[in-house]
Amino acid sequence: MEFILQPWPWYVSGPIIAIIMFLLLYFGKTFGMSSNLRTLCAIGGAGKHAEFFKFDWKSQRWNLVVVLGAILGGFIAHYFLSNPIDMDLSEATVKDLNELGFNNVGQSLLPPELFSWDAVFSLKGILILVIGGFLVGFGTRYAGGCTSGHAITGLSSLQLPSLIAVVGFFLGGLIMIHLIFPILF
Incomplete structure (x- = not known):
């Protein structure tokens, strides 16, 4: 269980990304989140109002899995893979963030002053x-x-x-x- 709570090292996550990119390139697909927004807008009928959204969105349905994966991955990472210990930040960083009005620096990845x-x-x-x-x-x-x-x-x-x-x-x-x-x- 200790391994699960640690971030994946580069030598695990890097090759996974490389394999996925090789497969996408091999099958002539591209990856990017903004293309998903364009697809969602086209599905919603934005092509009636803007030329940019007039395209064959059905050919991009496979890419919507990326959106689902980002949502599901964020949920899993937050609720099952997060390590709830304080972050070890340099004193200079803590001082700078305190001067900017952030309290309890290092206790949360998402400071309540912003989120x-x-x-x-x-x-x-x-x-x-x-x-x-x-x-x-x-x-x-x-x-x-x-x-x-x-x-x-x-x-x-x-x-x-x-x-x-x-x-x-x-x-x-x-x-x-x-x-x-x-x-x-």
Whole structure:
């Protein structure tokens, strides 16, 4: 039971991802979460209002298993595979997070200052969700895919646009956490 409560090491999870990507490439399929949103919108009839959603969504039904797997995997990971011990963070990280207004740093992966219902339904929380959702949606459409699609499928098939997109994702993340996040909190 001790093994189950530990994160999978890279030498287990990495080859599993590689095998899955090989099979997807072999069968001519691509992986990415944003394509699932497009498929769900097309199923819901969005093709009547936007040309982007007019496509043969039935050929993408197999990819909806990814959505189900993400939901089911998150549930299993949270309720059955989580190790409830405190995280061992550096004192500098704890100090920085305390200065940003986070209490009980290291006791939860999802700090209540960001992920509680009170935080979500505050004016700041709603603005972050709306503006962040718009930026993620725009960025995903503009980049031709999401982080998982570019970083996993695109890089594994050696696509230069995916390499550029992944570098952009990392740069954007660094800018967010070091420049924008301290201003918001």
